[in-house]
Amino acid sequence: MTPNLPTIHNYYSTTKMLGRSTKEAKTSNDSSQAGFSFYTVMCVSIACLVSFNNGWNTSDTNIIQSSIIECENPDEKFNGFPSCFPMGDWLWGFAVSSFSIGGAIGGLSAGWSQAKFGRRNSLLFNNIFFIVGALLLGLSKNKGTWIVGRFFTGIGSGFGTVVLPTYIGEVSTTRVRGAYGAMTQLTCVIGQLVTQAAGLGLSSRVGWRICMALTGAIAILQLVTLSFITETPRYYISKDRIDDAEKSLLKLRKGMDVTNELQTMVDARAEAKVNGEQTSIVDGFKFIMRDSLTRKHAFMCMFLCVIQQLCGINGIMYYSTSIFTSIYGNKTAQYLTVGVGAINLLATIVTILLIDRVGRKFLVLLSLAGMASFNVLMIIGIECDDSGLVILGLFAFVVSFALGMGPIPFLIISELIPTRAVSTVASSALGLNWLGNFVVGFFFPSLKNTMHGYVFLIFVGCCIAGFVGVLFFLPETKGRSIEEITGHGSNSATTNEPKISQN
Structure with missing residues (x-):
């Protein structure tokens, strides 16, 4: 049997931790000031395989689209499998965006799972959806099975x-x-770029099945490697498993004094317990409704996640090959699509270098202003039949997206929301994100054929709305702890619990 783990009160009352004074620790070996460590980089990298898989499935239909829906003889079979599945604009739009329907369902269910079973275990379980989806996509014999496969990979991505x-x-x-x-x-x-590059060599009646089934191999890789990473200390503390939280921190901050960092986390949990607050999804909603600051931050997180999709990025990521094909022909269009993926990667790397120096809010504002401007440039290029302007506008739009609206809406949730409500807000915000993804993915092919270049005018309006909302309502989070931003933690706790001993 597993022995009973100490509660927060017992831990406070009985545990003595060796360490320097708080002042000394914060200026020398305090773990809260830690930079990059090998183990933490490994943990993040392995966890990020799910994001790689998301990118793979976002763009895997882009270059191989013509191989999936167009072939000389639709009734021709290869070893019993159809060579292609002919679809019109509306059905193809639904087939592609069924991925987003699954994403919304996965996103809405993930908050409950990560709060109950933990972050690492939830990632472990999630790979089942990718494996099932891979089998359905690779072995599909009709359009329905193929669409269901997209749906399952969407669940995994949204989760x-x-x-x-x-x-x-x-x-x-x-x-x-x-x-x-x-x-x-x-x-x-990176996942988007790799699948686009793979699509160059897999645009054939057999190759498109291989391209789509490879999502299962990525999932199996994560299944195997997740055993090497730790659960998060904040999750352990939310379950009153303080000793496990300390062990997790010691792994993540190897060689550093974790006393102050652990104390801050425990204080935040102690305050929640004193106030009768829990970490279930339902209790998270109740807390958001009671706490005005968290409520404001939650709405901002949801707003950002919706705007991220309605700015039009997945109109590009799903359909850039078809946009370029109308100008240059299919083969050149495929190479240009890979170029879009490459420039997106380079801009994202630049963002990583800037994000902790420049700040989140400035990058988001710059990103939205750039996207609005370059959407206008694409409209002019398409309507004036200027292919150079179309390429410039599209590439610059992707760069603008990567500079802020790409990474920051996901990052900001865990920075603006207290631990007790983060699962609730993450599920709601990212569920809305996936619904926005569906709207763009489903309607874009038909709207493009009807409105031509003016379809991007819709995205211009959404970018402007996002800019105004961020300008007035998004706080800067750079260099501030989660407890400081949310007002819940050691600085705001009013408990009578003694502190972890510093001597």
């Missing part, structure tokens, strides 16, 4: 977009939280 930012935010320190947080978007972008 992962909730759990991953929470995991990263809870294993990283204030000093490098921005850079680690941007890894979510970086690995997603």
Whole structure:
């Protein structure tokens, strides 16, 4: 049997931890000031395989689209499998965006899972959806099976977009939280680029099945490697498993004094217990409704996640090949799509270098202003039949997205929301994100054929709305602890519990 683990009160009352004074620790070996460590980088990298898989599935239909829906003889079979599944604009839009329906369902269910079973275990379980989806996509004999496969990979991707930012935010320190947080978007972008490059060689009647089934191999890799990483200390503390939280911190901050960092986390949990607050999804909603600051931050997180999609990025990521094909022909369009993925990756790397120096709010404002401007440039290019302007506008739009609106909406949730409500807000915000993804993915092909270049005018309006909202309502989080930002933690606790001993 597993022995009973100490409660917060017992831990406070009985545990003596060796360490320097708080002042000394904060200026020398305090773990809360830690930078990058090998183990933490490994933990984040392994966890980010789910984001890589998300990126893979976001863009895997882009270059191979023509191989999936167009072939000389639709009735021709290869070893019993159809060579392609012919679809019109509306059905293809639904087939592609069924991924987003699954994403919304996965996102809405992930908060409960990560609060109950933990962040790492939730990531472990989530890989089942990718494996099932891979089998359905690779072995599909009709359109329905193929669409259901997209739906399952969507569940895995949506689930992962909730759990991953929470995991990263809870294993990283204030000093490098921005850079680690941007890894979510970086690995997603790498996944997009790799699948686009793979699509160049897999655009065939057999190759498209291999391309789509490879998502299962990525999932198996994460299943195997997740056993090497730790659960987050904040999750352990939310379950009153203080000894496990300390062990987790000691692994993550190897060689550093974790006393002050652990104390801050425990204080936040102690305050929640004194106030009768829990960490279930329902209790998270109740807390948000009671706490005006958290409520304001929660609405801002949801707003950012919706605007991220309605700015039009996945109109590009899903359909850039078809946009370029209308100008240059299919083969050139495929190479240009890979170029879009490459420039997206480079811009995301720049963002990681800037995010903890410049700040989140400035980058988001710069990103939204750039996207609005370059959407206008694409409209002019398409309507004036100027292919150079179209390419310039599209590439610059992707760069603008990567500079802020790509990584920051996911990162900001774990920075603005207290631990007790983060699962609730993450599920709601990212569920809305996936619904926005569905709207863009489903309607874009038909709207593009109807409105031509003016379809991007819709995205211009959304970018402007996002800019105004961020300008007036998004607080800066750079260099501030989660407890300081949210007002819940050691600085605001009013408990009579004694502190962890410092001597």
